[in-house]
Amino acid sequence: xxxxxxSAEPAVVVAAVAPRRGSSLGRFAQAVLRNRKATxxxxxxxxxxxxxAFPGLIAHDDPNAAIYDQDLGPSAQHLLGTTQLGQDVFAQxxxxxxxxxxxxxxxxxxxxxxxxxxxxxxxxxxxFTDRTLSLITDVFLILPTLPLLIVLASxxxxxxxxxxxxxxxxxxxxxxxxxxxQALSLxxxxxxxxxxxxxxxxxxxxxVEIVPTMTxxxxxxxxxxxxxxxxxAAGLQFLGLGNSTELTWGTMxxxxxxxxxxxxxxxxWALAPGAAVALMGAGFALVNYAxxxxxxxxxxxxxxxxxxxxxx
Amino acid sequence: xxxxxxxxxxxxxTLWAALTVNFIIPRVMPGNEAQAIIANFHGVNPAALHALExxxxxxxxxxxxxxxxxxxxxxxxxxxxxxAQRLPVLTDIVSKxxxxxxxxxxxxxxxxxxxxxxxxxxAWRRGGRLDGVLPPLLFIVSTFPVFFVGLLLIYVFAVTxxxxxxxxxxxxxxxxxxxxxxxxxxxxxxxxxxxxxVIVTAGLxxxxxxxxxxxxxxxxxxxxxxxxxxxxxxxxVDYAARNAILPNLTGFAMQLGYVLGGSILVEYVxxxxxxxxxxxxxxxxxxxxxxxxxxxxxxxxxxxxxxLADFATAALDPRTREA
Numbered sequence: 001x002x003x004x005x006x007s008a009e010p011a012v013v014v015a016a017v018a019p020r021r022g023s024s025l026g027r028f029a030q031a032v033l034r035n036r037k038a039t040x041x042x043x044x045x046x047x048x049x050x051x052x053a054f055p056g057l058i059a060h061d062d063p064n065a066a067i068y069d070q071d072l073g074p075s076a077q078h079l080l081g082t083t084q085l086g087q088d089v090f091a092q093x094x095x096x097x098x099x100x101x102x103x104x105x106x107x108x109x110x111x112x113x114x115x116x117x118x119x120x121x122x123x124x125x126x127x128f129t130d131r132t133l134s135l136i137t138d139v140f141l142i143l144p145t146l147p148l149l150i151v152l153a154s155x156x157x158x159x160x161x162x163x164x165x166x167x168x169x170x171x172x173x174x175x176x177x178x179x180x181x182q183a184l185s186l187x188x189x190x191x192x193x194x195x196x197x198x199x200x201x202x203x204x205x206x207x208v209e210i211v212p213t214m215t216x217x218x219x220x221x222x223x224x225x226x227x228x229x230x231x232x233a234a235g236l237q238f239l240g241l242g243n244s245t246e247l248t249w250g251t252m253x254x255x256x257x258x259x260x261x262x263x264x265x266x267x268x269w270a271l272a273p274g275a276a277v278a279l280m281g282a283g284f285a286l287v288n289y290a291x292x293x294x295x296x297x298x299x300x301x302x303x304x305x306x307x308x309x310x311x312x
Numbered sequence: 313x314x315x316x317x318x319x320x321x322x323x324x325x326t327l328w329a330a331l332t333v334n335f336i337i338p339r340v341m342p343g344n345e346a347q348a349i350i351a352n353f354h355g356v357n358p359a360a361l362h363a364l365e366x367x368x369x370x371x372x373x374x375x376x377x378x379x380x381x382x383x384x385x386x387x388x389x390x391x392x393x394x395x396a397q398r399l400p401v402l403t404d405i406v407s408k409x410x411x412x413x414x415x416x417x418x419x420x421x422x423x424x425x426x427x428x429x430x431x432x433x434x435a436w437r438r439g440g441r442l443d444g445v446l447p448p449l450l451f452i453v454s455t456f457p458v459f460f461v462g463l464l465l466i467y468v469f470a471v472t473x474x475x476x477x478x479x480x481x482x483x484x485x486x487x488x489x490x491x492x493x494x495x496x497x498x499x500x501x502x503x504x505x506x507x508x509x510v511i512v513t514a515g516l517x518x519x520x521x522x523x524x525x526x527x528x529x530x531x532x533x534x535x536x537x538x539x540x541x542x543x544x545x546x547x548x549v550d551y552a553a554r555n556a557i558l559p560n561l562t563g564f565a566m567q568l569g570y571v572l573g574g575s576i577l578v579e580y581v582x583x584x585x586x587x588x589x590x591x592x593x594x595x596x597x598x599x600x601x602x603x604x605x606x607x608x609x610x611x612x613x614x615x616x617x618x619x620l621a622d623f624a625t626a627a628l629d630p631r632t633r634e635a
Contacts, residue, residue, distance in 0.1 A: 037448075138322055139329045142565075142618055146573025147591065147610040148333070151603060154595050155337055231457040235577050238459055239592055253459070257581070263478065267467050274460030285455040289448075 035293065041286030048280055052098040061091035063247055074268055081268050084259040089269050092252055093276055099160060099248045100280065103233050107164050108225040111172040112218055118172070119179030120206050120214075123187065134180070140173035146235065153236055158243040163236065167229055175221040182217055183210055216291070223288035227281050234277040249273035319622040323615050330611040334604045335383050338368045339376075364393035364601055392605040395594075401605045405587065412586030415502060416568075416575045419509040424564060426510070427517025432553050434518070435525030447518050454515030458574040462508040462581035469504060477501050479583040505582045509574055513567065520563060524556035531555075554628065561625050565618035572610050 033039060051058055068082045075081070081089050122133040149166050156162040186192060195205050211218075236242060237250020240258075244251055256262075256270035363386045366379050386392070392401035427450075434443035453461075470478040482488070482497045528534065529552050537547040572588075579588030587606060594603040 135322070135325060139326045142322075142326045142569065142611075142614055143330060143333075144569035144572050144607075144610045144614050146576055147607045149573075150576070150591060150595055151333070151337065151607045154598070154600070154603060227455050231455070232573075234457055235459060235573075238577065239580060239595065241595060262463065262466050262471055265471075267471070270463050271460075271467060274457065274463050278456040278460050281455040281457065282452050285452060289451060 035290040038290030044283030052101045059091040059094035061088035063091040063095040107167040114172040115176035119176040120183045123183035153241040226284040230281045363391045393601040395602045423513040427514040431518045431521025450515030459577040528556040565621040
């Protein structure tokens with residue numbers, strides 16, 4: 001703390017003013033802003049969030065209206081050309097951001113929650129509960145994700161809700177294992193012993209005593225999940241297992257593949273939504289990579305360590 | 313030994329879970345698709361039809377529990393019923409297997425070897441030129457969806473440059489044989505799908521290997537090795553890498569599930585007629601028996617690899633043998 005306050009930056013003041021629990025978050029935010037990878041990732045995600053919130057401000061065409069000439073190349077009128085049906089690809093891309101982002105965020109949030117409850121309960125309660133929950137976690141870890149997703153999605157009515165349910169069901173396990181080992185390391189700490197001696201309920205101890213100490217790990221879990229969920233959701237929709245009337249990047253890819261976009265010389269129709277999926281994934285991954293470096297100082301670039309004493 | 317036994321237990325439980333998922337899903341999910349599929353098979357092959365009726369719970373006037381055990385028995389004897397084309401499911405799977413096995417097997421080994429090697433070297437020469445470029449670049453690329461990489465490769469190398477074939481496993485009209493032309497043709501068709509998988513998975517190996525190496529390099533036994541004046545390649549390989557690779561071996565098996573999933577998408581992008589493409593067509597044809605058998609098959613493949621990785625871990629890490 002003392003070292004940080006030497007470099008008098010506005011973020012430090014915020015951290016100092018904020019209440020105790022907030023201060024660790026403030027330091028965290030500051031660390032994120034100092035990290036180039038994290039900043040790049042955040043900028044990507046903010047741009048995408050803006051497109052999701054106000055698509056009409058960026059794209060002026062109706063994404064569903066098939067009113068233009070078919071299979072047009074990129075032009076000033078149609079930045080990314082038109083589809084086989086004569087829809088504007090750019091408008092589809094911008095309007096498709098919303099549902100893609102919503103599915104990703106909702107699934108990652110619920111799955112993080114599930115993995116937190118399973119992982120921490122498993123570690124804290126121990127014994128039979130731990131063995132059972134760990135076994136269930138291991139089974140879900142090993143079951144191949146995409147095949148399981150395909151089987152589940154084939155039986156359920158296609159749509160965002162199905163997408164959210166099946167993706168959540170198949171993605172929580174990895175983080176649950178990580179959170180369990182983190183919670184295990186906390187088990188013998190004094191503040192938990194004190195809570196036990198006070199006679200607090202297990203649910204209270206888990207939610208009020210343990211979970212707040214793992215905030216940064218939960219954020220990292222969320223980000224790590226988001227990277228995979230973006231890809232898996234798009235992959236499922238690409239295979240035609242989404243609802244083809246909903247506009248997402250995955251369904252755009254599905255139509256492009258069905259319409260033979262690449263062979264027809266209409267490359268942007270297929271490549272643009274693919275690139276968008278990659279960009280969103282990269283955004284989450286960059287922030288996550290940076291979190292790893294912040295959480296584990298051993299992984300920070302060596303270059304930086306040399307620079308610090310020179311600057312001080 | 314106890315370690316291996318415990319992992320064997322996990323193997324059985326997971327296999328049982330996959331079988332049970334297959335049994336339960338058609339019974340609890342909405343829709344009468346199973347009924348329609350089975351109606352399609354009347355008068356074809358009574359034995360296979362009966363196996364399907366038990367699996368999907370159609371026309372079965374018996375206790376669910378009895379059906380369940382019959383279903384398990386059918387699975388263990390390889391009776392998975394018929395595909396929508398009225399072929400035995402197992403025959404269909406076995407005929408497509410070599411293409412996927414070749415594609416996934418070769419690319420996984422290549423990505424693992426290359427990724428692990430780059431991870432070791434970049435951690436060893438930390439902050440060097442290699443470390444500055446490859447790990448961050450490939451880590452970002454590894455988050456790209458594999459089908460996007462596939463589409464990009466098609467666009468560049470097949471459509472624009474016309475260097476490599478666009479799709480399928482060999483040229484139309486070519487007769488399968490062991491002639492050099494045919495083998496060359498098969499390889500040419502496998503380059504792009506294989507490259508998509510390698511590009512997407514290598515980064516994960518680099519990332520985890522590099523991070524494991526960095527942690528291991530700080531250990532006392534590495535310092536001890538240096539103090540003893542051992543040649544640096546020996547410290548790098550025998551002291552640091554041997555220990556750093558252990559978590560990667562466990563990861564290898566987990567990763568395989570991911571790669572197999574990726575291969576479904578890649579085979580779809582390239583219309584590569586392996587198991588993944590079969591999986592895709594089974595969903596579009598609503599060929600539920602085939603789809604569920606494939607899910608089982610993929611699970612089994614992952615499980616076998618998990619077990620192999622466990623044996624390898626036990627061989628490399630004496631602690632697991634004693635524990």
